[in-house]
Every structure is written in C-alpha cells, then in structure tokens.
Amino acid sequence: MKLSSVLTQLIGMSAALVAVSPLAAEKEPWQLAQETEVWEPVPEKVSVNHRGVPSDAVVLFDGSGLDAWESVNDGSKAPWKILGDELVTNPKTGDIRTRQDFCDLQLHIEWQAPAEAEMEGPEGQGRGNSGVFFQERYEVQVLDSFGGETYPNGQAGSIYKQHIPLVNATKPLSEWNVYDIIYTAPRFSDSGELEKPAYITVLHNGVLVQNHAEVQGPTAWIGHPPYEAHGCAPLRLQDHGNPTKFRNIWIREL
Numbered sequence: 001m002k003l004s005s006v007l008t009q010l011i012g013m014s015a016a017l018v019a020v021s022p023l024a025a026e027k028e029p030w031q032l033a034q035e036t037e038v039w040e041p042v043p044e045k046v047s048v049n050h051r052g053v054p055s056d057a058v059v060l061f062d063g064s065g066l067d068a069w070e071s072v073n074d075g076s077k078a079p080w081k082i083l084g085d086e087l088v089t090n091p092k093t094g095d096i097r098t099r100q101d102f103c104d105l106q107l108h109i110e111w112q113a114p115a116e117a118e119m120e121g122p123e124g125q126g127r128g129n130s131g132v133f134f135q136e137r138y139e140v141q142v143l144d145s146f147g148g149e150t151y152p153n154g155q156a157g158s159i160y161k162q163h164i165p166l167v168n169a170t171k172p173l174s175e176w177n178v179y180d181i182i183y184t185a186p187r188f189s190d191s192g193e194l195e196k197p198a199y200i201t202v203l204h205n206g207v208l209v210q211n212h213a214e215v216q217g218p219t220a221w222i223g224h225p226p227y228e229a230h231g232c233a234p235l236r237l238q239d240h241g242n243p244t245k246f247r248n249i250w251i252r253e254l
Helices: 003-025 029-034
Strands: 058-061 069-071 081-083 086-088 096-098 105-112 130-134 138-142 177-184 194-196 199-204 207-214 245-253
Touching: 105 130, 130 177, 138 177, 138 199
Parallel strands: none
Antiparallel strands: 058 245, 069 096, 081 086, 086 245, 105 177, 105 245, 130 138, 177 199, 199 207
C-alpha cells in the first residue's frame, strides 16, 4: 500500500475519533468532583474535655502541681504559689519556665491582675505586670490595661515594645483574661543567619489583637537587639513584682 493511502486512512480514523470523543469523554458532575477529592492524610481525631483542653495538648498547669516548671534562677523547683487552681507569682523570687522545650505552638493561658491595693503602683506598668515569653525571648505582655494608662506598645496584648495591639480587649480586675496564641518560631540557617522571623497571633478574650505579627527580635526594655540563632526553648512566665494570677495553661505543639 502506498504511503499516501496509509496517511489518508489515518487521517480518516482521526477525524472519526474526534467526531465521537465529546460524547465518549463526557463525565458526570460527581466524576468531575472526585478528581479534586484528597483522601490522605486523614486528620487525627482530637477531643476537648470539660475544661476546654484538647486531648493532644501538653498541660502545663491545671492546679495539680508545678512539675512542668522550674526556677529560671537555678533550675530548682518553681518558687511560685498554688492557691486552689490558680498559679500566683511569688514577687521577687524570679521568673519560671517550662522544663520542656518548644518551637511552633498553640498556647492557651488565663490570667488576672491583682487587686488594686496589691499593685506596685496605681498606674502604668505597675498594674499586674507580667509576661509570656516564647522560647524565653519574645514577650506578649500581661498587664491590667482596663484601668491605668501606659505606652500602647507595652499594654496588655502587645508584643512588648514592638507591636501595639489592634484593640484593647482587657477585662476589669475582678475578671479573668484569656490569651489564645499561635506562635511560629524563627528559622535560622546552618551558619546562624536568620532565614525567617518569628510570628505571633494573639486572641485576647476571643478578640484578635495581633494578626500574624512579625517579631522583630528578642524583647528588650531598652533598644532593639537583633536575632541570635537558637533552637527550641522553654516557655517563660515573668515575675515583675506583682502577685499576678494564672490558670488553665496548656500547649499544643504544631
């Protein structure tokens, strides 16, 4: 058979296939939907107990003891006090930190400033001052900002001296405040160079006050120190001289 005849037959067959292909290739909507269904991985089931604690959480304080914590000063038993289900700072004994190291995490922590008569001062930074330090370096401020005034990048819900909260969601002295915080740790190269900064999202009493805010470096009272390479590290609570209260502290590692 001549080559021209073969080509003519092939062209004819192709034309016939094209003529029937729209009908042959037509799919039902459910078949098209299946093409974008992903079946793996299947998320792990997580339950939440009556205290609101997820089943995959690391419980750091529920009133039963301070085994998860140690003194920052010397690594000994945490010197703060337990009153019922409340953890109370023991002024002038120093900060406490978790015995466990963390990187990326979800934190739930509840806090209450002391009665006004117990405050270091009636205004500003004396109103139940404490702080939550991620990896012992990056602070979200704890302070009664319902009452006295202070610089906005040092009030409750601020990333201290770096980011003013979007709004002031602080409750009165007699009520408990709740922080739900998503923390993403910074990343460093093998040579110690910063590749990606830390980020913090804060919900204060259910209100968004920090939205994936970029942490500019370690927290400092004076100046703006640069990042220094580090790995996972403890969560730290600050003793600033006031008998601030905490309760129901848990973490989910991300």
